[in-house]
Amino acid sequence: AQSVTQLDSQVPVFEEAPVELRCNYSSSVSVYLFWYVQYPNQGLQLLLKYLSGSTLVESINGFEAEFNKSQTSFHLRKPSVHISDTAEYFCAVISNFGNEKLTFGTGTRLTIIP
């Protein structure tokens, strides 16, 4: 079984400031890691994913996340946030042994302060 912990339920950040959203996972088998974003009144959208290879993955809108196997973490970062980044962010895992379901964390609500 897998579990995901997002310790920060809410993160307020000033516009153009950097942000880090923390994600830690627990699993007895190897996993794939994902960050999903949910904008107000919209469905979940994939932001980025780690499958294999380089431990640093990037999204098209400036977010990046680094897979750290020893610390079982997959923290999400952005060097400079914008008002449009206001959303809820969910970290999730899938076991790479054929278990198809996504296991999500409880989410972090990112609020950008003008």
Add this chain to the structure above:
Amino acid sequence: DTGVSQDPRHKITKRGQNVTFRCDPISEHNRLYWYRQTLGQGPEFLTYFQNEAQLEKSRLLSDRFSAERPKGSFSTLEIQRTEQGDSAMYLCASKTSGRINNEQFFGPGTRLTVL
């Protein structure tokens, strides 16, 4: 590709009533998933289908819940004798099979309120 659609978007019902939700996946996707998201929590897996076969069910899916995907296209999720604890957002997602790392595409969800 019109994305995953769900109907209705909102449903308010009285305790004890039955409700049914529909999900239309992306047309070429043969895998379909249902998740439930309660306030302050992340989505939790309920069940999934490959074509018309229901392959896995969560223990969260009590006997009052049933899901079908009769022709391997759209799916329905029915809740019988609703309880206030069933109030949640019900999310549907779809993907292609064969590669576990394929993205699951989510619909906008159906928000259920049980009074």
